Amino acid sequence: MRVRAESDDPVGDRGTGRRIVGHLVLALTSLACLFPIYWLYATSLRAPGDVYSLSPVPWPLSLEHYREAIAKTDMVRMLVNTAVIAVLTALGQLLTGLLAAYAFAAWRFRFERLLHLAFVGTWLVPFQVTMLPNYVLLSELGLLNTLAGVIVPSLVSALGVLMLRQHLMSFPKELLEAARMDGRGSWNILWTVVVPTLRPVLAALGILLVITAWNEYFWPAMVMQRSNGVVQLGLRSFMGTEGNDWGPLMAASGMTCLPVFALYLFLQRHIVNAFVRSGLK
Amino acid sequence: MARPRTAAAVPAARPARWRRVCRAAPPYLYLAPALTMLVVWTYQPLAQTVELSFHSWNLLPTSPMREVGTANYERLLTTPDMGASVWRTVLVILGLLPFTVVVPVVVALLSRRVKGRAGAAYRAMVFAPMLVAPVAGAAVWQWLLDPGSGAVNSVLGTRINWLHESGPAQLAIIVITGWHIVGFAVLVVSAGLTGINPEYAAAAQVDGASRWQILRWITLPMLSPTVMFLVLMTVLLSAQWTFPLIDTLTQGGPAESTTTVYYLLWDYGFHSYDAGLGAAAGVLFFLGFVLVAAVLVWLSDRLSHSDD
Numbered sequence: 001m002r003v004r005a006e007s008d009d010p011v012g013d014r015g016t017g018r019r020i021v022g023h024l025v026l027a028l029t030s031l032a033c034l035f036p037i038y039w040l041y042a043t044s045l046r047a048p049g050d051v052y053s054l055s056p057v058p059w060p061l062s063l064e065h066y067r068e069a070i071a072k073t074d075m076v077r078m079l080v081n082t083a084v085i086a087v088l089t090a091l092g093q094l095l096t097g098l099l100a101a102y103a104f105a106a107w108r109f110r111f112e113r114l115l116h117l118a119f120v121g122t123w124l125v126p127f128q129v130t131m132l133p134n135y136v137l138l139s140e141l142g143l144l145n146t147l148a149g150v151i152v153p154s155l156v157s158a159l160g161v162l163m164l165r166q167h168l169m170s171f172p173k174e175l176l177e178a179a180r181m182d183g184r185g186s187w188n189i190l191w192t193v194v195v196p197t198l199r200p201v202l203a204a205l206g207i208l209l210v211i212t213a214w215n216e217y218f219w220p221a222m223v224m225q226r227s228n229g230v231v232q233l234g235l236r237s238f239m240g241t242e243g244n245d246w247g248p249l250m251a252a253s254g255m256t257c258l259p260v261f262a263l264y265l266f267l268q269r270h271i272v273n274a275f276v277r278s279g280l281k
Numbered sequence: 282m283a284r285p286r287t288a289a290a291v292p293a294a295r296p297a298r299w300r301r302v303c304r305a306a307p308p309y310l311y312l313a314p315a316l317t318m319l320v321v322w323t324y325q326p327l328a329q330t331v332e333l334s335f336h337s338w339n340l341l342p343t344s345p346m347r348e349v350g351t352a353n354y355e356r357l358l359t360t361p362d363m364g365a366s367v368w369r370t371v372l373v374i375l376g377l378l379p380f381t382v383v384v385p386v387v388v389a390l391l392s393r394r395v396k397g398r399a400g401a402a403y404r405a406m407v408f409a410p411m412l413v414a415p416v417a418g419a420a421v422w423q424w425l426l427d428p429g430s431g432a433v434n435s436v437l438g439t440r441i442n443w444l445h446e447s448g449p450a451q452l453a454i455i456v457i458t459g460w461h462i463v464g465f466a467v468l469v470v471s472a473g474l475t476g477i478n479p480e481y482a483a484a485a486q487v488d489g490a491s492r493w494q495i496l497r498w499i500t501l502p503m504l505s506p507t508v509m510f511l512v513l514m515t516v517l518l519s520a521q522w523t524f525p526l527i528d529t530l531t532q533g534g535p536a537e538s539t540t541t542v543y544y545l546l547w548d549y550g551f552h553s554y555d556a557g558l559g560a561a562a563g564v565l566f567f568l569g570f571v572l573v574a575a576v577l578v579w580l581s582d583r584l585s586h587s588d589d
Contacts, residue, residue: 018394019394019395021391022391022392022394022395023395023399025387025388025391026388026391026392026395026400026403026407027403029384029388029403029407030403030406030407032460033406033407033409033410033460033463033464034406034409036410036413036418036421036422036425036460037409037410037413037421039421039424039425039432040417040420040421040424043424052430054432054435095314096314096315096318097315099311099312099314099315100311100312100314100315100316102311103307103308103309103311103312104308104312106308107307107308109305109308109309110305112308115312115316117578118316118319118324119315119319120513120574120578121323121324121571121574122319122323123513123514123517123518123570123574124517124567124570124571124574125323125327125567126520126521126543126546126563126566126567126570127521128543128546128547128550128559128563129326129327129330129546129560129563129564129566129567130322130323130326130327130330131550132326132329132330132333132340132550132556132559132560133325133326133329133330133333134322134326137321137326153318153322154322155318156314156315156318156319156322161315162510163469166476166506166507166510167472167476170476186307186311201472204468204472208465208468211411211412214414215413215414215415217414217415217416217525218524218525231414232414232415232416235414235416235417235420236416236529239416239419239420239423239529244427246424246427249420249424250420250421250424252420253414253416253417253420253421254417256414256416256417257412257413257414257417260412260413260414261409261412264405264408264409264412268401268405
């Protein structure tokens with residue numbers, strides 16, 4: 001029996017002044033966050049002679065820098081490789097994370113605290129600490145220089161498990177109890193009761209994991225032997241060789257970020273809608 | 282939270298022990314995939330690293346590992362690099378907290394006041410830097426901070442060579458890292474806010490509580506697990522977030538001023554080819570992190586009971 005609140009904002013006292021202050025603070029924060037990104041694309045779109053110009057609007061526009069960057073690197077193949085890695089990694093992490101978080105939320109069991117600490121504990125292990133043994137293991141499995149070698153070691157994300165656990169802990173227990181009373185199995189409850197309510201969280205987390213995997217740098221660098229198999233490595237070698245040739249460098253950086261921006265803009269609407277809807281329930 | 286009562290009728294013919302096992306098994310089965318990955322890729326390698334720290338090895342498969350006892354640890358504790366890099370890491374963490382906790386909480390609370398589309402749009406904009414790949418971010422900031430023709434010096438009217446002077450370089454690394462992650466923290470806080478049951482606030486309002494009282498006594502306390510989560514994340518992940526930037530922008534310089542413990546570790550393993558020393562350093566950092574995290578987890582457990 002839950003009261004349907006109109007919104008999380010209590011009724012009354014809708015000061016316009018407060019709202020204006022809110023807008024102002026948010027606008028300034030957004031501006032500070034966006035400027036470097038804007039500058040990256042502005043520089044990349046300037047005509048070759050105008051790179052050092054500080055005019056806020058790049059004019060005349062030119063794609064010359066992009067042409068140059070593509071001519072010098074294997075951009076398309078790198079983007080495809082990186083996309084495959086990112087999507088498969090994120091899906092694996094969502095699935096393992098969901099199952100583990102569900103176990104923590106729906107049962108009390110022996111060693112619960114210890115196992116929870118085992119997940120938190122992965123954060124205590126800097127990547128560099130386990131790098132060598134992992135590298136040896138990968139080479140024994142014959143996964144070096146393969147995309148699978150990048151994906152398999154990262155099929156569980158402690159962040160994913162802990163974030164889902166946080167959300168599931170506040171999941172109304174009476175719903176789980178009621179479903180159990182109906183004699184439904186735990187697997188059925190997970191997919192018919194828990195997952196539908198978690199959808200906004202899963203979507204947000206999924207996007208986060210895709211982006212993390214896309215932007216991952218050191219693990220691919222090790223597995224792919226510094227071949228330019230993924231876009232991060234290609235960009236790094238470009239940075240090294242092209243030194244201060246800012247135009248093409250900004251174009252290559254821009255192309256590296258573009259797919260992620262596109263994904264985010266496309267799914268952002270869905271996520272926001274989901275968040276808003278869940279706020280109204 | 283009580284143990285689930287299995288509603289399925291179990292035939293009495295089955296031995297009681299089998300029944301007990303069946304009832305206890307589900308959570309472990311659900312945890313199995315994730316735990317297997319943890320053991321294979323994190324904990325077993327960690328054990329191997331501990332073993333490696335008592336050996337001397339130059340990373341070549343052909344050369345043997347020599348047993349050297351605690352010599353690696355002794356060398357590590359007598360080098361001055363170690364203490365200095367730990368101190369720098371602490372500075373970085375403190376410098377990042379405003380970006381990961383203070384600003385996100387303020388922004389998330391304010392964007393809750395800003396209704397509908399506008400609030401979502403602001404959140405999307407603040408989140409944007411998180412989408413920028415570290416290497417791309419490093420590239421654009423290198424361009425922005427270029428001493429001769431970068432936008433930062435032009436706007437400020439300064440001639441600072443940001444990445445080649447100790448103080449400015451440290452500041453640059455902190456600000457660039459903060460710029461990258463502030464949006465993620467905002468998203469986490471916003472998610473935490475949506476998770477708070479609005480009925481508490483509604484009930485308090487019926488009792489005549491003011492906005493400020495609701496914020497102070499209901500919203501913020503219920504947000505405390507989220508804040509603790511963010512602090513924990515900052516402490517444990519700051520080294521990893523700063524690492525790609527340090528590696529691409531300053532390589533630990535100028536004059537070692539941006540050499541954090543994490544970078545030092547990498548340096549031992551892959552520049553000096555001293556696997557044993559790198560492993561010993563790794564083991565020490567791991568122990569330090571365990572200590573810090575134990576304190577924070579204990580704190581967040583104390584705090585998270587506020588919702589029960």
